[in-house]
Amino acid sequence: MTCDARRRRPTWLRVATVAACCIAFVLTVGVRGAHAASGDDYPSRAVNIVVPYAPGGAGDLTTRVFAQKLTQLVGQPVIVLNRPGAGFANSATMVAHARPDGYTIFLGGNGAAISSVLFRSLPYRMSDFTQVSTVAFFSLALVVDGHAPYRNVADLIADAKAHPGKLNIGTVSTGSTQNLVAELFRSKAGVDLQVVPFESSGEVMAALRGNSVQVVLEVIPSVLGQISSGAVRALAVTSASRFAGLPQVPTLAESGLAGFDATSWSGLSVPAKTDAAIVNRLAAQTATALADPDVKRKMQMLGADARASTPAQMSRLVDADTAKWQRVIEQAGIPRR
Incomplete structure (x- = not known):
């Protein structure tokens, strides 16, 4: 090692020492902050x-x-x-x-x-x-067009069983909650309904109005206004209990599908x-x-x-x-x- 290197060594040691102290300070503050955050003062900021x-x-x-x-x-x-x-x-x-x-x-x-x-x-x-x-x-609603002949879930199931494969149920995209609940409904009801996925709720409802699909499963917020106006008719909700905002609409469990809750x-x-x-x-x-x-x-x-x-x-x-x-x-x- 040269004399210059020996002279430089204390400088590097000092730098390393300062760096180590800084790291220790940061870790200490972090630990204290974590300890404070676990106390009764949470939350203390946004x-x-x-x-x-x-x-x-x-x-x-x-x-x-x-x-x-x-x-x-x-x-x-x-x-x-x-x-x-x-x-x-x-x-x-x-x-x-x-x-x-x-x-x-x-x-x-x-x-x-x-x-x-x-x-x-x-x-x-x-x-x-x-x-x-x-x-x-968010409960889902099983809805049909306001002019559809179905007055209840039993009517829909009876028609689906009389005409297997002829009725379509519309939902948003494959794998969505709506789509999977439609698959669950089809299985529980024992009917051959074609589950048809669309890109958006707007497209689903347009298909219902155009009779491309005869029934739709959609989250209540997306159809609440249309149910209230009479543009669509809610046959049932998918939750275990009725939705307070639509107290007149029965659950699927009440409509013959015992235990249905989605x-x-x-x-x-x-x-x-x-x-x-x-x-x-x-x-x-x-x-x-x-x-x-x-x-x-x-x-x-x-x-x-x-x-x-x-x-x-x-x-x-x-x-x-x-x-x-x-x-x-x-x-x-x-x-x-």
Whole structure:
């Protein structure tokens, strides 16, 4: 080693020492921050809810109703970030890779459960998340044109059995909740209906008006206005209980398909390593917000049922939905992508 090198050595040692101290400081601050975040002061700054839908849809609007109330309760901004694209992948991946501190939340639900079995490869896994609470449940409606001869589900099933393969049921794209519920209905009712997928709800309803399809299965928010106006007739809803906004419409279970219960729903998930104290506090805050009568009323007007759960209940619901829709996908012969 030369004399110059020996003279330079202390400089490099000093740099290394300073760097090590900086790293230690950052790690210490991070640990302290994580410890503080797990305490009763959560949230102490703005919280982001990452939504896999474009602005203006039912999933987005109901989340904004909830977020507004949660902001009032916790005294910190609760911000809705719309990150649509690639199904649920864009938003789910963003949250899965976020810091597990409770400040980046994923609006998941049954759609994420369906994606986990429909797609062979995703940039995230359901195990990347800890479930917090359900937020909103969206029943689907089995609807026909306002001038159709069917007055109830029994009429429709009788006609389908009398003319196997002749009636079409329209839904949005293959693998969507609507599409899978249609497959489930066909199986439970024991009828030979042709399930016809379209690109959008607008196309589905246009096909119904044009009689290209004779019946449609769609989430209530998308058809509530047309049901109210009489343009379409709701024969039944797919949830276990009647939707409060359409109390006169029976369930499919009441209409002869015992045990039928299928809904679309949304819920909050956080990165898997989030502290349990944060998860439980967020779940409790969510339950308080969703119990508010004004929140319930606003969500009902949007076609949704505001309903919170515990983290354990939501976790069981995710598991049950994953298993249910996997069976439907396999029985319907829908190829994995």
